[in-house]
């Protein structure tokens with residue numbers, strides 16, 4: 001039994017099951033998450049009898065680290081072994097005012113977006129709660145050591161579920177992991193500083209609102225269904241209308257009063273001023289939102305190119321002129337392949353994604369009239 005699999009409620013139930021008082025769980029939770037302890041003998045204020053029971057039945061175990069790479073800009077990328085030939089990546093991005101951890105939720109991803117290296121690798125399996133929380137547990141305590149932080153300071157105060165995988169397709173493991181991130185006896189992160197990024201599973205967005213509302217980022221990538229169907233195959237099931245409705249319904253319970261739309265800028269595919277105007281028409285007066293434009297990070301099999309700086313600027317200006325706050329994401333850690341969409345880990349694919357995606361080509365705008 002791995003104690004990283006439990007949120008506080010789960011741990012309390014476990015303590016009860018062992019014939020202990022529920023409040024023991026708070027002490028245990030603090031030792032594990034605030035102090036990074038994995039050895040029950042270290043947990044000096046826990047009764048010896050409880051320590052004995054735990055040592056016999058439980059462990060605190062993050063996935064094993066295969067490698068650690070540090071970029072020239074301070075970004076750190078870890079590769080974690082999650083068994084059976086699968087490995088996932090986690091990235092720490094230091095900024096002047098905060099430290100962000102980009103966490104993976106699945107070994108691979110079944111959504112299969114055209115421009116995403118994880119999507120091209122296919123899908124192996126969902127991560128467990130312990131494997132999701134374990135990335136934060138390991139990174140936080142490792143960074144405290146390597147950055148030599150004063151006692152009480154934390155390295156990570158912002159978590160984005162933007163690593164490998166579609167978090168809302170691993171909902172049951174995700175929610176306890178989010179609760180642990182938010183809990184004051186663990187990492188105590190603000191709801192505004194825990195972001196779930198999704199390619200648009202509308203029903204799951206509704207459940208998240210009820211179970212654990214955190215900041216929401218939605219990967220939009222196209223202003224119309226014809227193009228989004230090609231880029232984000234899930235759109236064929238949950239189209240843009242349905243997605244925007246889900247966003248509007250999410251907001252009343254959300255910790256922020258806007259949705260962040262992510263938009264990966266692909267040269268000649270989704271980056272024209274006309275498409276920017278179409279986006280404005282789509283969201284204006286309907287969804288309070290911000291746009292985050294992500295210049296495409298190429299990988300060999302994609303067959304796609306990054307939009308030029310001028311194109312990205314012109315696109316941003318159209319949105320900004322309409323009063324929509326728009327930022328262009330800085331590429332961090334690209335010397336160690338840690339930038340958005342470059343996380344690849346190691347995936348024992350069970351879905352033939354590579355072959356499937358290789359057959360599908362995105363039709364550039366210039367050719368679209370002819371194809372219609």
Ligand code: SAH
Nearest residue numbers: 116162165166197198219262296297340341
């Ligand atoms: N599955 C979730 C979260 C992981 S991806 C989602 O799709 O939202 C995190 C972000 O990186 C998404 O917005 C995704 O579209 C973007 N992304 C994926 N591949 C990319 C690439 N090659 N270049 C730039 N951004 C990419």
Ligand code: SF4
Nearest residue numbers: 109111113116119199
């Ligand atoms: Fe999956 Fe997100 Fe990549 Fe799409 S962009 S394939 S949803 S990880």
